[in-house]
Amino acid sequence: MIFPFFKNKHKQISSQLKVDIHSHLIPAIDDGSQCMEESLTLLRGMEALGYEKIITTPHIMSDAYQNTPENINSGLKLLRNAAVNDGITMEIEAAAEYYLDDHFYELIKKGELLTLKDNYILFETSYFSKPLQLEEIIFSITSSGYIPVMAHPERYRYIKNPLVEYERFLELGVIFQVNLNSFAGHYGRKARELAFFLSKNRMISFLGSDIHHKKQIDTLRDVFNSKEFKDILKNNTILNDTFI
Numbered sequence: 001m002i003f004p005f006f007k008n009k010h011k012q013i014s015s016q017l018k019v020d021i022h023s024h025l026i027p028a029i030d031d032g033s034q035c036m037e038e039s040l041t042l043l044r045g046m047e048a049l050g051y052e053k054i055i056t057t058p059h060i061m062s063d064a065y066q067n068t069p070e071n072i073n074s075g076l077k078l079l080r081n082a083a084v085n086d087g088i089t090m091e092i093e094a095a096a097e098y099y100l101d102d103h104f105y106e107l108i109k110k111g112e113l114l115t116l117k118d119n120y121i122l123f124e125t126s127y128f129s130k131p132l133q134l135e136e137i138i139f140s141i142t143s144s145g146y147i148p149v150m151a152h153p154e155r156y157r158y159i160k161n162p163l164v165e166y167e168r169f170l171e172l173g174v175i176f177q178v179n180l181n182s183f184a185g186h187y188g189r190k191a192r193e194l195a196f197f198l199s200k201n202r203m204i205s206f207l208g209s210d211i212h213h214k215k216q217i218d219t220l221r222d223v224f225n226s227k228e229f230k231d232i233l234k235n236n237t238i239l240n241d242t243f244i
């Protein structure tokens with residue numbers, strides 16, 4: 001057992017960022033953690049960084065990960081039990097990261113979506129091509145009473161004119177969740193540049209770990225310790241802690 005005193009000693013995280021809203025920690029249901037031991041390693045790493053609450057977000061993507069509220073919630077139950085038995089005290093919840101495909105469109109119509117807090121929907125698109133009906137889908141999300149949160153807007157290669165395209169998303173009611181590790185270049189140079197672009201233009205509403213693997217914990221620590229990190233928090237109105 002690890003005593004709380006020793007656990008607190010190495011906390012790195014800012015007091016503005018106690019809640020993580022994007023990760024893949026339920027074992028073997030997507031491309032994140034593949035077994036409970038791996039999930040516990042990741043949870044211990046997040047707790048050591050200072051996170052107090054994790055809302056984990058398995059992929060729902062009809063071609064690859066056919067997850068449902070039922071299997072996500074039963075996976076969450078197992079994860080919580082294993083975490084408690086391991087002495088982890090972080091609060092753990094689950095929602096989903098929705099890929100915008102036809103299946104998603106049906107789920108909106110049925111109102112069967114897993115939300116962050118009450119009505120925030122975390123979504124992603126193809127990295128390479130902008131969905132043809134993206135604006136219509138976003139409209140269907142907002143007109144159904146949800147707030148669309150675009151996961152890692154800095155990672156989409158189809159963004160050619162950042163100012164125009166990001167401003168258009170904001171006009172449509174989308175808010176942005178940038179991956180913390182993008183600031184360290186974890187997803188390449190272009191994603192790093194766009195993450196800083198979004199920060200400088202004060203466009204970021206959420207910062208997420210998007211944790212899939214252990215190596216990403218070390219990168220997160222580097223980001224929290226970087227000299228730029230304070231500016232990112234200062235420039236943007238970060239909403240993570242409204243989800244506590």
Ligand SMILES: [Fe+2]
Pocket residue numbers: 022023024097151210
């Ligand atoms: Fe993700």
